[in-house]
Every structure is written in C-alpha cells, then in structure tokens.
Amino acid sequence: MSDLQALAARTYAALVHYPVYDRRGEVVTTAVTNLDIHDIARSTRTYGLAGYYLVTPIQLQQDMIGRILGHWQDGPGKAVHPDRAEALDRVKVMPSLAQMRADIAARHGGVACETTATAAKQRGDNAVKTVGYAAWQGAATASAAPQLVLFGTGWGLTTELLGQCDRILLPIQGESDYNHLSVRSAVAVTLDRLFADRAGDA
C-alpha cells in the first residue's frame, strides 16, 4: 500500500447541507439530492477513501437518504448495479458536524480528526490556513489523525465554519475567470488532486 493509499484509507469526505449560505448570503439548510449521493459515493470509492458522510439536521432528509441507500444496497437496485451497492457501502448520514466528528473518532480509537474545508473562492480572512494540494498531502501524511474534508452545498460553507477548520484547500482554478463547478465535479477534482495514482502518466 502506497503512502497515498494509506492516507486515503483514513480520510473521509463530507457533503455539508448545514451550515451553508444561500445566494443571498443567509445561512440555510439545503436539500439533499439523489445524484449528490451517487456521484460522490462513486468518487470517494474510486479514490479509496474511508467513508462519505452526508450532513443534514432534517429528519425527513435523513430518512430519504436511508431509503435510497436501502434500494441500492439490499433492494432491487443491487441486482442491476452491483457497483453502486459497493460505492454506497461507505455512505453514512449524520445530523451534525459534531456527531460526524464523534463517529470518526470512534472508528479511530478516540483520535479526533483534523478537518479541512474547501471553497470555490479564496476568502481573505482565512488566507493564513490555506494550503495547496501537495502541501495538504505532506501535512496529512505527517499526522497520524484521521482526515475529514468538507464540501459545501448551496453557496458554500459559512465563514464561521471555515474559521473552525484546521486547513482550507486552495480553490480549484480553471483556465478562466468563471469558477462554478458543481459540487459533484469539485469533489471529483479535489480527490483526484489529492489521491490519484498518476504513476503511469507519462
């Protein structure tokens, strides 16, 4: 197992539905979408992560996620798409960030996770904690703690939440001034930068 594989195997991705901004800058809870469950589960599984959390405080949304997971894991979906059952095995829903962190610590002998935020734009007041992708790999490899990477829905994670994280990853920069990747795309690109096996890429 390579260093990156070992690091991925103690890293969790989380899709945060609260607290995030809406387009007016108000703090809201966004709705969970079916494709966010599937696409991000498939990406986290492809890059060998330990797990994928969906965070929402709304009970009805938690129940809906449970029904979708059941359909693919034990229900009629499993026979048609066994690959999806495999991807969804590591998906868990949590009512809050605190409970997610407690769940990760319980899986790692009580060791608290280090938390990394992601954002589409660099925000000045948090510049001190911003790290590039190679720097993240170095810092996370040097630490023995489990790693948690947060992705925001809606118009992004709140500034208050960013301030509580250990690190913030550099925004993904394309070749234009337009940066509006879907969160599904942003997760895939981020995991590729952090964990891809590029050995065969001449």
Place this chain on the structure above:
Amino acid sequence: MSDLQALAARTYAALVHYPVYDRRGEVVTTAVTNLDIHDIARSTRTYGLAGYYLVTPIQLQQDMIGRILGHWQDGPGKAVHPDRAEALDRVKVMPSLAQMRADIAARHGGVACETTATAAKQRGDNAVKTVGYAAWQGAATASAAPQLVLFGTGWGLTTELLGQCDRILLPIQGESDYNHLSVRSAVAVTLDRLFADRAGDA
C-alpha cells in the same frame, strides 16, 4: 494568454449518447439527462473550452435539450442563475459525430479536428494510441488543429469508435481497483488534468 489557455480555447468536449455500449455490451443510444447538460457545461466553461456538444440522433432528445437550454438562456432560469446561462452559451446539440466534426471545421476555417477518446479501462487493442495527460498537452499544443475530446455515456464508447480516434487518454486511476466515476466526474477530472491552472499550488 498561457499556452494551456490557448489550447483550451480550441478544444471541444462531447458527450456521446450514440454509439455506446449498454451493460450487456450491445450498441445503443442512451437517454440525455438534465444534470449531464448542466454539470458538464459548468466544467467546460470553468476550464475555458471552446464548446460542449451533446450528440444524440434522437429528435425528441434534441428538442428536450433545446427546451432546457432555452429555459436557462432566455427563460425564467436566467434571472435566478445567470452563471448557468453563461455556462450553457457554448452548448450545442448534434445528431451525429460526423455533423459535429463538420461544425467544428466550419468554426476553424475548414481545418478538421483531431479526436481524442476517453475510456474507464484501457483496452488492449488500442494501447498503441493511448497517451498520458502531459503527452496529450504536448501533442495537442504542437498541432494547429482544433481538438475534440469524446466522453461516452452508458457503458462507454464502442471499440469501433475508439479505433477511429487519433488518441485515447489514459484511464483515470484512483487509489483502488474500483473505477466507476460518473461521466460528470470523469469529465471534470479529465479537464482538470489537461487544463487546470496549478501555478499557485505549492
């Protein structure tokens, strides 16, 4: 404008709904999905590509895409999400690969495009044309022709189609033996590897 920006500005992405395999290995036409239009439009716009084509021979599907584009470009969607109107500006639907290639040539003074295929797994009989991401950048930069990168829906582009392409990109390899990225994620990762501005990433 950097070399990569200039290259992106003459590169087109295409989501191919025919000819592709279904899970039994039969050649089929897949259905266009709404989120494939949006996510991939946003990714191609973020990385500065010249355009994004959806290829489907089915008239009803072409009409549906037209209605969706209209909703966001001129209809009620534009006021809520002006960013989406911007992303969808460069989306075009084509009934066939041949007509898409003719459309690209018409945009570039009659110069035919070079075509690159993508695939989730390396296929032995095409190994000779397979290139890594840096090698692709080199070859495409050395050429003056417009570049077209094909992404398959369903269970992937047909072997016959791969055989007609000029190049095939190395499959995306995570840190696991599981490789089932959604096509939306695969497009984002591929464009990031080919066109991202990583200058600020220490």
